[in-house]
Amino acid sequence: MGWGLVLALTLIVIAPVIVVAWQAGVSTDIRPEDIAAIRFTVTQAILSALVSVIVALPIARALARRQFWGRNAIITLLGAPFILPVIVAVIALLTIFGQGGILARYLAEIGFNLPSIYGLSGVVLAHVFLNVPLVTRYLLQGWNDIPAEHFRLAASLGFSARDTFRLLELPMLRATLPAAALAVFLICTTSFAVALTMGGGPRATTIELAIFQAFRFDFDLARASQLALFQLLLTGVTALVAFRVLRLASFGGGSGRPLSRPDIPKSGGLVVLDATVVAVAVVFFMAPLLSIVVRGAPHLPDLPSSIWLASLNSLLVALAAALMAVLGALGVVLAAAYGATVAGTTLRILAYLPLALSPLVLGTGLFLAINPYIDPRDVALPVAATVNAAVTLPFAVGILHPVLLRTESQYANLADSVGLTGWSRFRDLYFPASRPALGFSAGLAAALSIGDLSVIALFTGADVTTLPMQVYRLMGAYRMEDAVAASLWLLLLSLFVFWVFDWWGRRDA
Amino acid sequence: MxxxxxxxxxxxxxxxxxxxxxxxxxxxxxxxxxxxxxxxxxxxxxxxxxxxxxxxxxxxxxxxxxxxxxxxVSILFQDNNLFPHLTVERNVALGLTTRARPGHETLDRVHEALEQVGLAGFGARKPGALSGGQRSRVSLARALVRSRPxxxxxxxxAALGPALKAEMLDLTATTLARPDxxxxxxxxxxxxxxxxxxxxxxxxxxxxxxxxxxxxxxxxxxxxxxxxxxx
Structure with missing residues (x-):
């Protein structure tokens, strides 16, 4: 089983990279607009990372040291960006900060003109909106990892708030903040959907967007490959650094355990500060989503019929991607669990490799590989499902691996002693133990693919389309009401597929 | 009383x-x-x-x-009595001050306490470089400098072996238990x-x-x- 999986992953993950590199070798001249794309990609990613971390810090601190009604709900919602389609987030932000948005209209009434959101500011805004919740969760985990005794010691030794920060929180932040910033930077270097909708033009084009444009507008495959190679170098180097400092799995989990904090006062200025921070954060992150619910709901019944076919396509892609991601992750983890074989080690490396690859790089490679033989548009949906499964694989492996390791270390001797081996060991031990993780990973893969607007944009023609593509087209046609309603529908569908899988995983747990 | x-x-x-x-x-x-x-x-x-x-x-x-x-009151917990990123000296000095550079008087008392628990010369080490018994001694030293009644x-x-535990109990009795x-x-x-x-x-x-x-x-x-x- 191990080597078969190695072959499959090599075809999906390594082959596209080789094709890209080989094709890119043909062209050697670098255009100024390519340099501009690289510069913009790095600039926006750095800004997004810095702003996300600065915004997340006070939110995480407030959540870590206060217990209040609704705290658990907020912590659960912090995981939402994982399953929130990027295009939905963009539309939601536009309903507030866009030209016709609520904020612009309000400011216009009191005589201010909101500057255009499109360009660098819009790209960074969207990235901050999508990443702050994840960073907050990551930092919250850092606070939870500080032993409760240390906060008791702080109270008992009479630490001031500054002492606690300097002696307890700063050492933790020194370890977690760079990792969090790096993760956001990595995510933002592969930004496509946000750049497509919020950016564009020579001054706000990311490398991913440039690849897409080289494909769709010029059909210049050599240039697309060359750009893909730049992208590969940028994300590859970043991912290599990130691997060393980042704890991947904690992005998936996130503990809601409230800390007992005897070291800080239960009333006074700090409480007001924390309450304000949490309230502002909730409004900033919930208002855009509420606004698409309010604006979109009345128009749901009037959506063009093309939406329904697109929804069906999206659902199919999501189900296929979920199945592939989970089966792939199980295969990788089980192969790795049976000792440090060569196949197992190779598999683990292959499984984490997609973190260093962007969907468009994979897509470009697969397109080039398929193009000589089949019309890529005919296989748009299977390719989209495959790439989405590959992109989710690192997360699924990251979630499953610790669960199976724990199960193995706790029950291996018992299972061996009663002769539980082979298939029955899987059925009666591994599967029941990992079912919640399987359901969660499948839900993640399904939600991620149903909202995906990257590979699909590269491959689809006018005839085959998915829901995120339809939303983008409605937006491009300035049919904002329809776009908002379709976003709402996409959001509901995305939440639904995630919920179904997650519910399946936790049903008997 | x-x-x-x-x-x-x-x-x-x-x-x-x-x-x-x-x-x-x-x-x-x-x-x-x-x-x-x-x-x-x-x-x-x-x-x-x-x-x-x-x-x-x-x-x-x-x-x-x-x-x-x-x-x-001074309290010694079961675990995590020391801050792993601070030196032994700072960990003990926290019983008196949270200042990053404790004054001479404070340091004199810290070294005196470390000597009392048998850790003279260990001030510059981090807790990670100590054995379980030595870490217990550091917490004891902090309780000594705090001198709360x-x-x-x-x-x-609890995590120490029987002989080491007995030794630590005796040390506690001789250093911390006083008439007041x-x-x-x-x-x-x-x-x-x-x-x-x-x-x-x-x-x-x-x-x-x-x-x-x-x-x-x-x-x-x-x-x-x-x-x-x-x-």
């Missing part, structure tokens, strides 16, 4: 009651099943648990309303109590019982203690 006057602490459906007096110059052991209320009692004394009713008097003053740092030992030596202090220790091991505790209190079903002479108590244990030790 430490007096717990009709103290009660509530934790959901669990309720702890204590109405006892402990004279200074004594080491007192607390024994009882897990969940009987020993840690809750220590939480109430150190200020991490709020009282539902009652008073905790030290030399006649009610200390129950005070925040943890202002109480005449009520010392709570929440099983800080009370040392209270939670333990699961009668040998610990017999070794250094003058008197022992049984905590059972949320009630702190009257102190008994340790040797007498373990010579003829009452039924609930027999059940606990499986005799």
């Amino acid at each position: 430490l007096e717990l006057q009709e103290v009660s602490v509530e934790h959901g459906s669990f309720k702890l009651r204590a109405d006892v007096r402990i004279a200074p110059g004594n080491v007192t052991a607390f024994v009882g099943e897990s969940g009987a209320g020993k840690s809750t009692l220590f939480g109430a004394l150190s200020g991490f648990e709020n009282l539902a009713s009652g008073q905790i008097l030290w030399s006649g003053t009610d200390i129950a309303p005070l925040p943890p740092a202002q109480r005449p 009520i010392v709570l030992l929440d099983e800080p030596f 202090t009370v040392v209270l220790m939670i333990t699961h091991d009668p040998q610990d109590a017999l070794r250094i505790a003058d008197q022992t209190m049984i905590v059972s079903d949320g009630l702190v019982q009257m102190p008994r002479d340790t040797a007498d108590l373990f010579a003829s244990p009452p039924p609930d203690l027999q059940k606990y030790f499986g005799k």
